[in-house]
Amino acid sequence: MTALAPAAARRERILQAAVRQGLLHPGRSRLAGFVDxxxxxxxxxxxxxxxxxxxxxxxxxxxxxxxxxxxxxxxxxxxxxxxxxxxxxxxxxxxxxxxxxxxxxxxxxxxxxxxxxxxxxxxxxxxxxxxxxxxxxxxxxxxxxxxxxxxxxxxxxxxxxxxxxxxxxxxxxxxxxxxxxxxxxxxxxxxxxxxxxxxxxxxxxxxxxxxxxxxxxxxxxxxxxxxxxxxxxxxxxxxxxxxxxxxxxxxxxxxxxxxxxxxxxxxxxxxxxxxxxxxxxxxxxxxxLAKNGFTAAYVEYTKSMGGRRIAVTHAGVQVATRTVFNPDAWPLRIEAHDGSGRAKRGGPVRQDVAGPACFAGDLLARDRPLPPLEPGDLVSVPDTGAYYFSTPFHYNSLPEPAVHGFRTGGDDDDVRFELLRPAQDPWEVPEPGAGDVPLRRWPHETVPVVG
CATH class of the missing domain: 3.20.20.10 (Alanine racemase)
Known part of the structure; x- marks a missing residue:
């Protein structure tokens, strides 16, 4: 088994710590930015x-x-x-x-x-x-x-x-x-x-x-x-x-x-x-800042369309605006991890890595060879410490993700996080003219049923 390069191994270590500490969770925190x-x-x-x-x-x-x-x-x-x-x-x-x-x-x-x-x-x-x-x-x-x-x-x-x-x-x-x-x-x-x-x-x-x-x-x-x-x-x-x-x-x-x-x-x-x-x-x-930050998001669904595998994630145009709208000028790397944050090792399969926004071009990567992604996996996006998650685009009223700073010690378990920006609650909607008074608020764990 080929060992990860030092920077990739460090990201894997941080992801695993973030999952253990609940900063990434498929039911509560599906997307986050991290600053080294x-x-x-x-x-x-x-x-x-x-x-x-x-x-x-x-x-x-x-x-x-x-x-x-x-x-x-x-x-x-x-x-x-x-x-x-x-x-x-x-x-x-x-x-x-x-x-x-x-x-x-x-x-x-x-x-x-x-x-x-x-x-x-x-x-x-x-x-x-x-x-x-x-x-x-x-x-x-x-x-x-x-x-x-x-x-x-x-x-x-x-x-x-x-x-x-x-x-x-x-x-x-x-x-x-x-x-x-x-x-x-x-x-x-x-x-x-x-x-x-x-x-x-x-x-x-x-x-x-x-x-x-x-x-x-x-x-x-x-x-x-x-x-x-x-x-x-x-x-x-x-x-x-x-x-x-x-x-x-x-x-x-x-x-x-x-x-x-x-x-x-x-x-x-x-x-x-x-x-x-x-x-x-x-x-x-x-x-x-760019190389001192990365974005992490869960895969929500996977599908195949016209022979192309597609992984739909929670990271898209709202945190990678330049890449989505001008992918040739602003290409990003994608790394595949399982739900615990461990790097996936399977043979590469060409697939699109898509975001959650409601337009066809909301793609982080096109036809990219990666280990097969499945629902519940994590993708990490290196080199996004500048301009990406720190400058969100509110298309589709997608909420701003939490951003965490981190420092590490010699022990693999010694990863110390500090909150740099809290996640925005998408269910807090202000009354017109009422400032920050919420119209209705759903708890993070609750998914409202429509119809």
Whole structure:
């Protein structure tokens, strides 16, 4: 019998512990997300090690990747800051205990009220466009800001293999273009006219973008910062926000590319970034959390259709939205387990792994070779610690699943779970206009009989 690889064996161990402790149960908890808090700590440590100590660096976790407040609080304790893209994410970052000066606010649609609130707090703001710049100018009314303020520049280098994840294309909706006719000169004037513009921000894209493209975008941002300081004859730009976007390997358990590899690319293409003349902010999200989380769900039914086996599970579009709607760009691995959490060893059979939503495309995997799945089995879905169960899609009013963090000791039985988000009760329906007062509530163990 072939032994499981270490990462797969660890997931098996966690699943078995979750079943023993009742966190997964075919009658009560059919779907759950799990976050490896030991793995998160190791990943954050590797990020800190990858960047040199020659310049101050703030690693601001991109809250969009996993905005659960306990997860954000854990990252704060590990020494990270927080990058937010909405007022909701800002509220969560503050609730997680981040100091305002360690929060970075990026959004292409900041309202005047949001800007004033961020500036009053001293949150760092990256300006997306000239109209936003004018709003900030009015809000400051001649005051010296407590916030660090920069402008997001679009280096217009092109895109990667996933168009939706590429933000440095010629016509991207983000930032101020550097290559459009006259745009660079206008932006230089803006820095001249606003001495409180002391940072430059860029972000070329994420999944599907090659490292040389990402590093090339940073190089153009650094070159622009150097140009600003040279043209003004003073060191006005003191920091570069290089964004995040390190791609994740979804094909297996290897972590590649690494933060070290990316820093090597940055050193080659943007050596001035590490000259000590600039502070640095990073905004990594998916690369910090994706491989430190997995989803687990029970198989409810199996059937055969047109010669194809189909396993219907409780994990689908509500926790794997990108994969369901764009499976070629966001493929996920599936692992088969029996009801106790033990990995299944049978010979592979090609089968679809479907979700519970009421449309034909709700599939986690198509024609995937797996040990034969049966009702009561479990499937685990690795690499879903970012964007998947933490960002649920409420199609069919499917409830949000519980999310559990875990830490382990040396003993196989030493798995300690902590609740990061409780499961939503699908039977709690609010009265119209009554806030959170339930219309009717069914206990989890009760299945209502209709008709």
């Amino acid at each position: 808090l030991d793995g998160v700590a190791a990943t954050v440590a590797s990020l800190h090690r990858a960047f040199p100590s020659s310049a101050p660096v703030l690693h601001a976790f991109a809250a969009k990747a996993n905005s659960l407040v306990p997860v954000l609080a854990e990252l704060r304790r590990l020494g990270m800051g927080c990058e937010v893209a909405t007022a909701g994410e800002l509220a969560r970052a503050l609730a997680a205990g981040f100091a305002p000066e360690r929060i970075v606010f990026d959004s292409p649609a900041k309202t005047e009220a949001e800007l004033r609130y961020a500036l009053d707090l001293g949150v760092t703001v990256n300006v997306d466009n000239y109209q936003e710049l004018a709003r900030i100018d009015r809000a400051l009314a001649g005051r010296v800001p407590a916030s660090k303020i920069g402008v997001r520049v679009n280096p217009q280098l092109g895109g990667g293999s996933i168009a939706a994840m590429s933000t440095a294309t010629t016509t991207s909706k983000f930032g101020v273009p550097l290559a459009d006719p006259g745009s660079r000169q206008r932006l230089l004037r803006a820095y001249h006219d606003h001495p409180w513009l002391t940072w430059v921000h860029t972000h070329a894209g994420s999944q599907g973008c090659p490292l040389d493209l990402m590093a090339g975008g940073v190089a153009r941002a650094v070159a622009f910062a150097e140009e600003v300081n040279a043209s003004l004859g003073r060191r006005q730009v003191v920091g570069i926000d290089i964004g995040g976007g390190l791609p994740v390997n979804f094909a297996d358990d290897e972590t590649t590319p690494t933060f070290d590899t990316y820093v090597g690319q940055l050193r080659a293409q943007a050596p001035a970034l590490f000259s000590g003349r600039y502070g640095i902010v990073t905004e990594f999200g998916r690369s910090v």
